Amino acid sequence: MNIVVCVKYVPDATADRKFEDDNTVDRVGVDGLLSELDEYAVEQALQIKDKQADDTEVTVLSVGPENATDAVRKALQMGADKGVHVVDDAIAGSDALATSLVLAEAIKKIPHDLVVCGMASTDGGMGVVPAMLSERLGVPGVTLGSEISVEGETVKIRRDGDASTDTIEGSLPLVLSVTDQSGEARYPSFKGIMAAKKKPVETWSLSDLGVDAGSVGAGAAWSVVESTDARPPRTAGEIVTDEDGSGAKALVDFLASKKFI
Structure with a gap:
């Protein structure tokens, strides 16, 4: 099985965050880290890998500035196998629609059976990218899972709502998003930190994905x-x-x- 985990590099919530002159979030002049909600996605992907055959591979994908490599490296330290970082100056200021476009085109270049996302980003908090990825990739979307199981080609989740608990399932390939109730994310071990230094991280630009720069960025944003x-x-x-x-x-x-x- 090939699993792709989408992660985001976000400003540290404890840092002095600010906006740029163009009213976009400053992601360069402030300390950043792997979004906490995406750590749960990495954890669930690793748990699925642990229960599957030895040939299961977890690839971490991030779209962001140069420093977003730090988020990829953190996921590799947790146990992911390799990383992909999409970085291009034209991406700055992109909204959820453009972000989902770039992610989807990158995912198409990576062997994948399952795409795992966090429930939302800790900076934007929109929570719509997983559903957009499902639509762009033309595969089912099983979202907001607090308990996940994979049996053969079937992914089953428990979704806890305010008034009810639902069981939802879908067939691979699909997009899955998990909540912060899905299980505590593991801390990177010393062995994992050292091993991550040798794991491959590819860097792609928009041209590598065949994405027109005019379709992303602040100028193309719907909001x-x-x-x-x-x-x-x-x-x-x-x-x-x-x-x-x-x-x-x-x-x-x-x-x-x-x-x-």
Whole structure:
């Protein structure tokens, strides 16, 4: 079996994130990492590999700036076999539609039976790329799995909703997305870190995929950020003292004035 895992290099949520002058997210001047939600996708792909025959291969695919190689390397350290990094200046500012186009064309060049994605990216949070990939590749899409099993040519998931739990299945080849409830992602071991240094990572451009640069990037995006405002600085909190036993009432009055209660 050949498994492709789509991963994204995202700005570190704990870093000082900002927008570029063109209102796109700064992905170069800020520390980045492998999206946490995509770690679950890598983990599930590796678990499927562990249960399959020895010839199962996991390829990690990422579309992003030069530093996105770090996300690919992290997945290789976890246990993936090889990586592909699509990098091209024209891709900057792409929306979900363009991103799914680039991913789909890259996946077509990679032997694949199963494509695994996280439920969403931690920076955009849209969660629509897996369904778009399913449509572009012309294969079934089985999404938001919290429990995954593969038996022969059949992939079965449990999807937990607010009101019900559903069991959904599809036949390979297909696109699968998994949630953060699917299982804790493993930490790279020292052996895995050392082994990752020898694993191949190919770098492709848009021309390698046959994708027109005019169909991606901010200029081709269906949605744009018109303007941004910096988050206001935090202000000092209000201290409620309780010198005469009135502290509880003062606290309740404060909460009520803010409509918290």
